Amino acid sequence: MKSVSSDASSREEIGDFNAILQEVGPRGWFQLKNIVLLWSSSAALGLSALLFAFVAFVPKYRCPVTECSEGPGSPYYGNQENQTLPNFLLDAFDPENIGDNIAKCKQYKFLDESDPLSCFDYVERLQSNLSEANLTYCAKEDLIIDRTYAQTTLTVDFGFVCEYEFLRDFYNATYMVGMLFGAFIFGIVSDRWGRLNALLSAAAMLFVCGILAAFVTIPELYGMLRFLIGMAGIGSYMSGYLLGLESTTPKYSVQVGMALSLGFVWGALLLSLIVFLIRDWTTLHIVATAPISLMIFLKWLVPESPRWLIAKGRISEAKVIINSIADFNGRPHPNHLYRVEQKKKAKSFEIGEEGETLTIGVLVKSKTLFFRTAALSMQWASVTMAYYGITFALTSFAGDPYLNFVLGILSEIPSTAYVFFTLDFFGRRFMTVKLQILAGISCILAGFCMEYEQFRSFQIVFAMIGKFSATCLFAVVYLYSAELYPTAIRNRAMGICSTVARLGGLLALLLGALRSFWPPFPLLIMGGIATLAGLVALTLPETTGIPLPETKQDAVAIRKRGGNFKLFGCNNGHD
Structure with a gap:
């Protein structure tokens, strides 16, 4: 593998982009505008992912x-x-x-x-x-x-009843399989043709496939469209997330990332309103997909990522966007940073301290990083399984399925604030362990409540606690993983964890088929896995207050350094 470093002369027309962002404003009105507009990209994922819970509602x-x-x-x-x-x-x-x-x-x-x-x-x-x-x-x-609760439902129209009821969960799982492929394909599109182009193409694909799916009468064809919707949904989310994240400096990336993820909740709440008003699955599919067409206006409202333009050598285009950021934030143009002559070569983090080229293979060669990746993969799989498992189970709990769904979604809103204000106080490891075990116990209790009539009213309470925990965990695990890998392989290592997460989500949807044997079965399995994941998280090192590791040696030494973190103390995160 060739190193990503190069002579500074290849970027002679522009200086360090983080320094330029610091000059024009890394957290200003431009970034706020971007976050609000890019909520649509994660809202599209929320709409498309959760729509199936009502389109394929299982009536009595x-x-x-x-x-x-x-x-x-x-x-x-x-x-x-x-x-x-x-x-x-x-x-x-x-x-x-x-x-x-x-x-x-x-x-x-x-x-x-x-x-x-x-x-x-x-x-x-x-x-x-x-x-x-x-x-x-x-x-x-x-x-x-x-x-x-539903005048018509795909479950009845496609014959997913009686001995064929399990097919509903298999067709739902095609969405998660689509996400597996979509993360890879749209990742390539985003790197080659730009974040904005990838976002717009994913939105177009999501809209077209969503509308077509409303009119199909052949289950196999619907399954194919559901697969494509899954691809486009994750493509929309990833591209929008990168667009927002690359418009700020690393110091504010956590806050921006958490703010962007709120769009998923807004999409789910919009879906809650739509499904409350429309009880026919075909009309519901059309109306829930229609708002995605508005994303076409992002072409004129959100600029391409300047980071990507600079990486592609399109400096003049990047300068125009940087100047517009400065104007929007009320800052002067950073003209003095546009021409920088650097004679030193940029430091390459793909070369280890011993001179070896650092590749993704180090995760296998290094015993510490291997077991760390295994433990993190379990965290990703468990949280994805718990989140989607609880979300799709909400409509089968006792009481009004629409109210249950809304309450479950509302439980996600305070999660961002909770993580933001407590993560440095409690630390990454303690938060991961606590939230995994809390999600696990909540799933188990919600499952047992399904079995006993006198406790069924408590189902939604435990489900909301589990949903809140899983939503918090998504933010914690994403940040925690980034802090445990060296710079050169950080994105690829997290890509492995993300792939395992999709497999966890796929398993959660397939576990739904076990309801025909014993209704609490899926929740009990997910609860057991989450609890076990919480115990496994105890083997991970604490990273709060420790700078991001740049080399393999830095990453391996995290456990030995330990940092200055104090549980229940005042800890300052790194930049």
């Missing part, structure tokens, strides 16, 4: 009692206001065990009767001779659907 359904003149169009409840079953079912079965007697896709039939039974005779025989009845499957087309 049961077989019709044909003896009592029920058919596919009959109401699910006898009393819709109180949500009580028809009287003939309440008369036929013990009220305490009626849920066990009314199977989703099976019905009781007395096969010894040559003539059809009347409703009265059928109920009477169920009361006196239930053991003589045979459980037989009814056709999927004949199912009676509960339309309380």
